[in-house]
Amino acid sequence: MxxxxxxxxxxxxxxxxxxxxxxxxxxxxxxxxxxxxxxxxxxxxxxxxxxxxxxxxxxxxxxxxxxxxxxxxxxxxxxxxxxxxxxxxxxxxxxxxxxxxxxxxxxxxxxxxxxxxxxxxxxxxxxxxxxxxxxxxxxxxxxxxxxxxxxxxxxxxxxxxxxxxxxxxxxxxxxxxxxxxxxxxxxxxxxxxxxxxxxxxxxxxxxxxxxxxxxxxxxxxxxxxxxxxxxxxxxxxxxxxxxxxxxxxxxxxxxxxxxxxxxxxxxxxxxxxxxxxxxxxxxxxxxxxxxxxxxxxxxxxxxxxxxxxxxxxxxxxxxxxxxxxxxxxxxxxxxxxxxxxxxxxxxxxxxxxxxxxxxxxxxxxxxxxxxxxxxxxxxxxIYNSTAVAPYSEGSIYYTKAANSNTIYAFATSTTDAVTLPSDIALHLTGINKVKSVTLLGGKKVKFTADNGIINIKVPAGLQSNNGLSHAAVFKIQY
CATH class of the missing domain: 3.20.20.80 (Glycosidases)
Known part of the structure; x- marks a missing residue:
């Protein structure tokens, strides 16, 4: 004692x-x-x-x-x-x-x-x-x-x-x-x-x-x-x-x-x-x-x-x-x-x-x-990435894979379990021709791209009970 x-x-x-x-x-x-x-x-x-x-x-x-x-x-x-x-x-x-x-x-x-x-x-x-x-x-x-x-x-x-x-x-x-x-x-x-x-x-x-x-x-x-x-x-x-x-x-x-x-x-x-x-x-x-x-x-x-x-x-x-x-x-x-x-x-x-x-x-x-x-x-x-404008908007943060046409959008969550809205708008200047958008750990998602705005449609099955923790990451290839 x-x-x-x-x-x-x-x-x-x-x-x-x-x-x-x-x-x-x-x-x-x-x-x-x-x-x-x-x-x-x-x-x-x-x-x-x-x-x-x-x-x-x-x-x-x-x-x-x-x-x-x-x-x-x-x-x-x-x-x-x-x-x-x-x-x-x-x-x-x-x-x-x-x-x-x-x-x-x-x-x-x-x-x-x-x-x-x-x-x-x-x-x-x-x-x-x-x-x-x-x-x-x-x-x-x-x-x-x-x-x-x-x-x-x-x-x-x-x-x-x-x-x-x-x-x-x-x-x-x-x-x-x-x-x-x-x-x-x-x-x-x-x-x-x-x-x-x-x-x-x-x-x-x-x-x-x-x-x-x-x-x-x-x-x-x-x-x-x-x-x-x-x-x-x-x-x-x-x-x-x-x-x-x-x-x-x-x-x-x-x-x-x-x-x-x-x-x-x-x-x-x-x-x-x-x-x-x-x-x-x-x-x-x-x-x-x-x-x-x-x-x-x-x-x-x-x-x-x-x-x-x-x-x-x-x-x-x-x-x-x-x-x-x-x-x-x-x-x-x-x-x-x-x-x-x-x-x-x-x-x-x-x-x-x-x-x-x-x-x-x-x-x-x-x-x-x-x-x-x-x-x-x-x-x-995360790794081998660089900062890319606009860097963040609200609870979303961006990185760019070095020497490639790939951007990652991190939709952060204040809770362990991630809940996503049905629609997510990303503002990425100068990127209109987008080849694909993929939810890491999930699958490809539908999107439209117009005047630097990428609108992502999140399927109902991925909005909640998606098994994701802390932050969801969208991989954008253009």
Whole structure:
């Protein structure tokens, strides 16, 4: 009961669980490297990916990393028996390393579930802001493979390697999430000064030797990930306050608080990483320029198509990290999110937080199974598609198959079961000569086409009790 009580003390819910939503950079710079361009195009066609935030914080069921950050924000609030004193709390938090033992860890289960759901790429948190490494770094002992960590004796203790290996076998593109700030590293939060907020706690210009040590540490860790973990396609860098001062956008509230120049020499890091991983997509999120190869709207969907590659990263539950009893989105909500995002030319990166035992909540598996059943029938309208005007009208969303005369119209439903009207009008400019209209999972339907308006007649037998879920998809060939 004592352990259960402690767990309940630490459960943070609702808005306190959700870290800041990152605004997108305004100015996109397209990569010039042809290998990067090709990899980016491949990635854009995949549409649906798996994100996983996992670390020792799952043991308490709290928001990832942020509770050790000395800021007065909803997502940084401390709870539980250690919360009254900051230093006591941080010590207890870091001591979670000595108890972390996710013995149910089996990435093959995740691969199967993700593949069956139609996911095509994975991004895993190799290190979050708290600095706990989920890989066998040689730069720090604050890691899952340390002798201090019980799971280190497990043959699968280097979880990043195991995850990348398992997903690579099923031809997923591989993404390494890496936090640029490291709140455990003595050269970022230097013990000489107290930590004041999320930023470096000293002026790098006044202490260049200290900052150089941190730059070397970061460079070496990224070098390890690019060398010892097989093929890596995406380097997904978080912690956008670590950036050159001249890139700060003062129109963004959280960037206003960046006091110091925190330049970690991205040109040097990217050159090294791409030498080891040719064609590597680099996502230095919120730092506009040549190292933000795609933008990452967080917990939100742009209202219209963007003129560059982008990905909405969205949680399946309310939290990025594992929380006992978290409220998960329904399969219907997730399918509708995917449709909306893809119709606007983006990708959906859906996050599931593994628990302290090393596995997902059973609800997550259930959701993926339901999504997969829909994808098996309708996936051809999702993958390898592009946005096409008018993009959407009412509850109908459009995609166009790349390099073909095929458009898909997604008639979305707010309920699991789909009910269709007898007549559906689609407004597709410039398309009058239509060869056929087919309801995916059903059959060809009658239609007329005149002045860009396609009128579909839905037979009575397909209007209800049609066996379709979440959204019906009409394939229009012209």
């Amino acid at each position: 004592k352990k259960l009580s402690l767990m309940l003390f630490f459960v943070l819910r609702f808005n306190a669980l959700i870290a800041q939503e990152h605004e997108m950079s305004k100015d996109y710079v397209a990569p010039t490297d042809q290998l990067v361009q090709a990899n980016l195009k491949k990635w854009q066609n995949l549409k649906f990916g798996l994100f996983m935030h996992w670390g020792t914080y799952s043991s308490w069921g709290v928001v990832e990393s942020w509770s050790i950050c000395p800021e007065d924000e909803g997502w940084t609030q401390r709870k539980g028996p250690y919360s009254a004193n900051y230093n006591t709390y941080v010590k207890a938090y870091e001591n979670l390393q000595t108890k972390f033992n996710p013995v149910k860890f089996n990435p093959d289960n995740w691969v199967k579930a993700a593949k069956d759901a139609g996911m095509k790429y994975v991004v895993f948190t190799t290190k979050h802001h708290d600095g706990f490494n989920m890989f066998d770094t040689k730069q720090s002992d604050y890691k899952i493979t340390s002798a201090k960590t019980p799971f280190s004796s497990n043959p699968k203790s280097n979880v990043t390697k195991e995850i990348f290996k398992a997903f690579s076998k099923e031809n997923f593109m591989i993404g390494a999430y890496f936090s640029k700030p490291d709140w455990h590293n003595e050269n970022y939060w230097w013990p000489y000064f107290p930590a004041k907020d999320r930023n470096v706690n000293y002026d790098p210009a006044k202490h260049p030797e200290q900052w150089q040590k941190f730059k070397d540490f970061t460079y070496n860790q990224i070098g390890e990930l690019m060398t010892d973990y097989g093929k890596v396609d995406i380097l997904w860098l978080d912690g956008g306050w670590v950036r050159p001062k001249n890139t700060i956008d003062t129109a963004v509230d959280w960037q206003k608080a960046i006091t110091f120049n925190q330049d970690i020499d991205m040109p040097k890091i990217a050159a090294m990483a791409r030498q080891k991983q040719p064609g590597l997509i680099v996502v230095d999120r919120t730092v506009a320029g040549q190292y933000e190869n795609y933008t990452t709207p967080e917990q939100t969907v742009p209202t219209k198509p963007l003129d560059h590659p982008w990905e909405s990263c969205i949680t399946m539950g309310n939290s990025w990290s594992y929380v006992p009893g978290d409220k998960y989105k329904s399969a219907n909500e997730i399918v509708n999110l995917l449709i909306k995002i893809v119709s606007r030319g983006g990708n959906l990166l859906m996050n599931i937080g593994p628990g302290p035992d090393g596995d997902w909540d059973p609800v997550a598996y259930s959701r993926l199974k339901q999504i997969g059943a829909w994808i098996k029938i309708n996936g051809e309208g």
